[in-house]
Amino acid sequence: MKKLSAAELKSANALHLLHPMAHPGSVRDLPPDIITRGDGSWIWDVDGHRLIDGIGGLWCANLGFGRREIRDAIVAQLDELPFFNTFRGTTHPRAIELSQRLVALMSPDGVGSIFFSCGGSDAVEGALKLARQYWKLRGQGDRTKFISLRQGYHGTHFGGASVNGNTAFRRAYEPLLPGCFHVDTPWLYRNPYTQDPHELGRICAELLEREIVFQGPDTVAAFIAEPVQGAGGVIVPPPNYWPLVREVCDKHGVLLIADEVVTGFGRTGHLFGTRLWGVNADMWCLAKGISSGYIPLGATAVSAKVIAHFNAGDPVLGAINHGYTYGAHPVAAAAALATLEVLEREQIPARAAREGEYFLARLQAMQKRFRLVGDVRGVGLMAGIELVADKAKRTPFPRGAPELVRVQREAYARGAMIRLSGAVIILSPALTIERSQIDTLCDALEGAFAAVEA
Numbered sequence: 001m002k003k004l005s006a007a008e009l010k011s012a013n014a015l016h017l018l019h020p021m022a023h024p025g026s027v028r029d030l031p032p033d034i035i036t037r038g039d040g041s042w043i044w045d046v047d048g049h050r051l052i053d054g055i056g057g058l059w060c061a062n063l064g065f066g067r068r069e070i071r072d073a074i075v076a077q078l079d080e081l082p083f084f085n086t087f088r089g090t091t092h093p094r095a096i097e098l099s100q101r102l103v104a105l106m107s108p109d110g111v112g113s114i115f116f117s118c119g120g121s122d123a124v125e126g127a128l129k130l131a132r133q134y135w136k137l138r139g140q141g142d143r144t145k146f147i148s149l150r151q152g153y154h155g156t157h158f159g160g161a162s163v164n165g166n167t168a169f170r171r172a173y174e175p176l177l178p179g180c181f182h183v184d185t186p187w188l189y190r191n192p193y194t195q196d197p198h199e200l201g202r203i204c205a206e207l208l209e210r211e212i213v214f215q216g217p218d219t220v221a222a223f224i225a226e227p228v229q230g231a232g233g234v235i236v237p238p239p240n241y242w243p244l245v246r247e248v249c250d251k252h253g254v255l256l257i258a259d260e261v262v263t264g265f266g267r268t269g270h271l272f273g274t275r276l277w278g279v280n281a282d283m284w285c286l287a288k289g290i291s292s293g294y295i296p297l298g299a300t301a302v303s304a305k306v307i308a309h310f311n312a313g314d315p316v317l318g319a320i321n322h323g324y325t326y327g328a329h330p331v332a333a334a335a336a337l338a339t340l341e342v343l344e345r346e347q348i349p350a351r352a353a354r355e356g357e358y359f360l361a362r363l364q365a366m367q368k369r370f371r372l373v374g375d376v377r378g379v380g381l382m383a384g385i386e387l388v389a390d391k392a393k394r395t396p397f398p399r400g401a402p403e404l405v406r407v408q409r410e411a412y413a414r415g416a417m418i419r420l421s422g423a424v425i426i427l428s429p430a431l432t433i434e435r436s437q438i439d440t441l442c443d444a445l446e447g448a449f450a451a452v453e454a
């Protein structure tokens with residue numbers, strides 16, 4: 001097939017391609033960057049401009065681009081068996097091997113079984129549905145409600161959109177799922193309560209408990225949250241928050257779902273975000289880093305305690321009548337198996353913790369230096385830089401403010417691909433990023449801030 005030239009790609013994109021999270025008109029005014037090639041943490045655009053990938057594809061290319069091991073596993077699987085399904089009656093070796101591998105990795109967290117899907121939104125949908133089904137199996141069918149956090153992001157299916165905590169992702173698609181309620185995020189930089197992290201963790205856990213009690217605990221199925229909020233602006237909760245949340249959920253018999261789509265597989269410097277907080281969930285939503293983004297894959301990990309009730313439950317009600325043709329796709333499962341091998345061999349979570357410390361220290365220096373930079377937060381290799389119109393008053397920039405777009409373009413011109421979520425620069429480079437590449441990324445950001453402030 002004839003490949004399009006750079007000019008043809010640019011014009012065809014605006015004509016034919018609808019982009020997620022973008023207004024079709026804005027794509028013409030501010031054309032997207034066309035990325036054509038990647039190697040490690042370097043990417044190239046269609047004009048041959050080389051950049052550091054500061055966003056790991058989209059929080060997912062955790063092992064960088066061009067990993068031979070993953071590529072070889074994919075090619076070998078394509079030759080051996082490019083597809084078969086895992087619906088009732090059939091299965092295939094890679095799905096079995098990957099479920100065994102994941103359960104072995106997560107058995108210290110209490111995981112017993114894995115339900116595969118095709119991405120993060122799927123993983124969330126699976127968790128929400130299994131949570132409702134679990135309560136029906138337990139004879140508590142009134143437990144149907146979900147509670148989640150404002151600013152939280154859980155993908156775009158109707159279930160995930162219903163528990164999302166950002167109206168931008170909800171408004172156009174309402175009415176959403178009934179019975180979903182939101183409580184405040186422990187967000188130190190912006191909250192009406194306190195500037196003391198410990199107190200904030202306690203207050204926000206109390207807000208969750210008050211909502212559960214208000215709704216009636218016997219009507220609440222689950223609380224879902226990200227161990228560290230990603231798309232909402234990299235909001236790291238205080239250390240006491242998740243342990244207190246676990247206590248609240250246990251006290252009222254509510255399931256705890258950890259949405260680890262971003263935080264899973266080393267991003268926070270721990271294999272899973274729940275380990276960062278020393279807490280076990282009842283279900284974990286996994287995607288992105290599971291296959292290093294090479295092929296779409298999602299998974300809902302279910303605790304042994306929860307799945308036991310499915311195994312022992314009613315033969316009709318206990319059947320998981322949910323699933324996707326391409327869940328546990330053999331090629332994706334092969335990519336994931338290769339990813340997990342590298343993750344372990346190269347001790348990627350420990351590497352992310354070490355390099356993340358250096359990265360955050362460099363970003364925090366920018367907070368002191370630039371008036372645009374209101375807050376810097378993060379853990380491991382996920383970081384957010386909140387840009388403000390007035391630093392003393394913490395006045396936020398409105399969405400789409402020209403200064404925000406300029407920072408992004410100036411960084412791009414200096415060789416750094418960054419991403420804006422509202423007024424927060426989101427950074428999630430490959431967990432294999434080298435020290436010198438972190439410096440290149442940070443130098444480009446400093447240059448961009450200096451240019452915009454000037």
Ligand SMILES: Cc1ncc(COP(=O)(O)O)c(C=O)c1O
Nearest residue numbers: 119120121153154155259261262
């Ligand atoms: C925490 C979280 N959950 C779910 C999703 C949805 O994942 P996907 O885009 O693969 O459907 C995302 C995507 O960024 C996410 O960050």
